[in-house]
Amino acid sequence: MLDASRISQRIKLRQLSVFVAVVEHGSMAKAAEHLSISQPVISKMIASLEQTLGLPLLERSRLGVTPTLYGEALLKRSIALSNDLRSGVDELQALADPTIGELRIGSTEPVMAGLLPAIIDRLSRQYPRLALHIIEGEPPELQDRYLRNHDIDLMIGRLPSPTPAADTDVQELLHESGVVVAGLNNPWVRRRKIRLAELVNERWCLPPRESFPGGWIANAFHASALEVPRPSVTVYSILMQSALLASERFLSFLPASMLHYSAKRLSMKILPVEMPAQMWPIGIITLKGRTPSPARRLFIDCALEIAKPLAGKRTPDR
Incomplete structure (x- = not known):
């Protein structure tokens, strides 16, 4: 097998x-x-290609x-190289005009329902020629798969x-927490103060207990010396939770920032329930060693500006 430097000179992108x-x-x-x-x-x-590498890449x-074991390894690197090349071309185009270009963003469902649309709305108004591509996933998958493979x-x-x-x-x-929410005409929205204990026997729509938000909700009840209520509906989808809340019969927990940016659009209201101050950070993750594109810098600057009203808050918005 040839050494790495000679192989890299002989392999073609087309191959x-x-x-x-x-x-x-x-x-x-x-x-x-x-x-x-x-x-x-x-x-x-x-x-x-197999002759150049001196390794079998495919099993017929x-x-x-x-792909063989060697083929799997080459496949991963080939996809990353293709994504890097595309990003390089986008960067060259953006250097000619920093207000154009493309940006690939990975995000989670709660952020996509609140904070991210607010960022994109402002960004697209300021830079209408930017093209944004959004991928939904969970944080570990977004970081370990999509970001490291240069898919985002x-x-x-x-x-x-x-x-x-x-x-x-x-x-x-910003630092995020959860809030209790109900539909706009739910009887509980008329109350000015509610104890969490009063809601234990209500009709709840909650995410699975083993999920991250499910674990946070369980901790919130335990911190208030309460048993976690038995949900009437268990579902991870925020879209499904929102639809059930609109029926005015259910309660749920949702991220505070999502309600800050989208409560009116989603036709729901935060209930005045005192919650344990358990916070987790929302942020932007990028890979080290990659030259930041102008589009990426514009997005991060806009995100910091949009999140500023909530960045210093240590308790949920009501």
Whole structure:
């Protein structure tokens, strides 16, 4: 096998893109059809790539092809390289005009229901030629899969751990907590003060106990010396929770910032319930060692400005 420096000089980007297409489509014939080139050309390029590396990349069978252990490793790097190249082209375009370009953002459902739309609304008004691509996921997946594979340029949401990973930079935006919410015509919204104990036997729509918000809710009840109520409906989806709250029969817990930015749109109201002050940080995570694009800098600056009203608050908004 050749040494790394000589291999890098001999491998062509076209070979890598063809290799990725073959793996994604599971056969050389399907990849050839997708790329609009002949199957013999595909076979020749894959054979040349394997010869250059001195390693088998694909296992052939009657059912098609699958990557070997070496192929899996090359696939991951090839996708990251393709994403980096695309980001590089975007950066060159943005240097000519910093108000255009593309930004790939990973976020969580609660942030996508409140804070993120507020950021995007202002950003798009100021820079209407920016193109934003949003991917939804959970914080660990967004960081460990999408960010490290360069599928996204940044992640905005709950920070996955108290200590940032060594290869990431973190910009904290605000400290988040949960609030009790109800539909606008729920009888409880007429009360000026409510104890959490009064709500234990109400009809609750709550996320699963094993989820992060489910664990936070359980801790909130335990901190008030109460048993966690048995939910009438258990569902993680905020969209589903919002729909049930609109029926005026259910109560739920939702992030305070989501209600700060979207309570009117979602037709719900925060109940005046004293909650234990348990906070967790919401922030932006980027990878170290990557040149920040102008679009990324514009987004982070806008996010800091939008989050400023809540950044210093240590108790939920009411």
